[in-house]
Amino acid sequence: MTAILSAHGLGRAFRVRKGHLHALTDVNLDCEPGRSLGVVGESGCGKTTLNRLLLLLDAPTTGEVRFKGKSLATLTAPERKAYRKSVQPVFQNPYSSLNPRLRVRRIIREPLAAATDMSRREIDARVDEVLEAVGLSARDGDRVPAEFSGGQRQRIAIARALASKPELMLLDEPVSSQDISIRAQILNVLKDLRAEYGLATLFVSHDLATVRFMCDEVIVIYLGRVVERGPAAKICTAPDHPYTRALLAAALPADPDAPPADVPPRGELPSPMNPPSGCPYHTRCPFSRDVCATARPPLEPTGDGAVACHMTHAEDW
Numbered sequence: 621m622t623a624i625l626s627a628h629g630l631g632r633a634f635r636v637r638k639g640h641l642h643a644l645t646d647v648n649l650d651c652e653p654g655r656s657l658g659v660v661g662e663s664g665c666g667k668t669t670l671n672r673l674l675l676l677l678d679a680p681t682t683g684e685v686r687f688k689g690k691s692l693a694t695l696t697a698p699e700r701k702a703y704r705k706s707v708q709p710v711f712q713n714p715y716s717s718l719n720p721r722l723r724v725r726r727i728i729r730e731p732l733a734a735a736t737d738m739s740r741r742e743i744d745a746r747v748d749e750v751l752e753a754v755g756l757s758a759r760d761g762d763r764v765p766a767e768f769s770g771g772q773r774q775r776i777a778i779a780r781a782l783a784s785k786p787e788l789m790l791l792d793e794p795v796s797s798q799d800i801s802i803r804a805q806i807l808n809v810l811k812d813l814r815a816e817y818g819l820a821t822l823f824v825s826h827d828l829a830t831v832r833f834m835c836d837e838v839i840v841i842y843l844g845r846v847v848e849r850g851p852a853a854k855i856c857t858a859p860d861h862p863y864t865r866a867l868l869a870a871a872l873p874a875d876p877d878a879p880p881a882d883v884p885p886r887g888e889l890p891s892p893m894n895p896p897s898g899c900p901y902h903t904r905c906p907f908s909r910d911v912c913a914t915a916r917p918p919l920e921p922t923g924d925g926a927v928a929c930h931m932t933h934a935e936d937w
């Protein structure tokens with residue numbers, strides 16, 4: 621199957637005062653038609669950096685992103701337009717992603733006018749349609765964002781993303797800024813839309829429970845590197861990597877009798893300015909031994925996924 625969007629050896633280092641900050645290193649992924657890919661990791665692991673690279677909002681320092689096989693860096697103007705129509709973002713915070721001065725109808729209409737050749741009438745009809753698809757009404761189009769709750773604003777952002785009939789939606793923590801009571805509603809709206817429109821999604825989250833609900837496949841990143849990937853059903857119940865096990869424990873109710881590997885990540889995330897030698901997770905890993913501090917474990921295939929951990933590959937561990 622041809623991926624809609626794919627990352628190949630993707631990396632982004634930021635030049636900062638004291639040197640280079642490696643926000644993302646050597647990431648490979650495919651967003652395939654109709655599939656839902658999750659990207660998980662603690663805050664600061666590089667999820668938003670990845671999302672911005674995929675959205676052409678930032679450029680990689682190594683590797684590339686391809687849209688239907690073609691590097692984003694070399695798209696022609698018409699290909700760029702096709703990309704803008706096919707790949708749509710929903711950001712974490714609808715308070716900052718929706719222009720507060722514009723009526724909702726205009727907020728949804730503008731990207732549609734830019735990405736398609738639809739007539740004014742067709743656009744108006746489409747705006748009504750997507751407002752209804754996310755559980756709002758056509759009349760809501762005449763209001764401004766301030767008149768809506770946070771959850772409703774995120775529905776507006778989803779309607780805007782849906783308007784151009786994209787093939788792929790990139791969602792960066794779309795419910796993290798919402799009240800707990802609202803989150804499930806929005807996730808259910810997204811799930812219904814996905815089924816109805818056959819949409820592919822890339823769903824970025826720090827929470828494995830959300831990802832399990834939303835995704836077919838999951839990539840786990842730690843300090844900008846993929847440490848594990850596999851089917852959501854496995855990654856979110858019986859993962860192999862000690863980091864994923866810790867994330868899973870963090871997503872579940874606290875268990876005082878849990879073994880040391882199955883408790884939330886201990887200590888602070890190391891600085892991506894000075895990532896640990898060897899395995900990036902070794903400084904926090906309950907299984908760490910000498911080799912982990914000196915050799916970085918490669919991401920190696922397991923049955924249905926891949927994991928980068930000396931422990932899972934060693935016979936004599």
Ligand SMILES: Nc1ncnc2c1ncn2[C@@H]1O[C@H](COP(=O)(O)OP(=O)(O)O)[C@@H](O)[C@H]1O
Nearest residue numbers: 634641643662663664665666667668669670892
């Ligand atoms: N423009 C930037 N300049 C410098 N550092 C950045 C920039 N954007 C992100 N970072 C750093 O990159 C790392 C990853 O950030 P981010 O991608 O936002 O992580 P996440 O979304 O997983 O929380 C963090 O250490 C962050 O401070």
Ligand SMILES: [Mg+2]
Nearest residue numbers: 667668669793
């Ligand atoms: Mg982020």
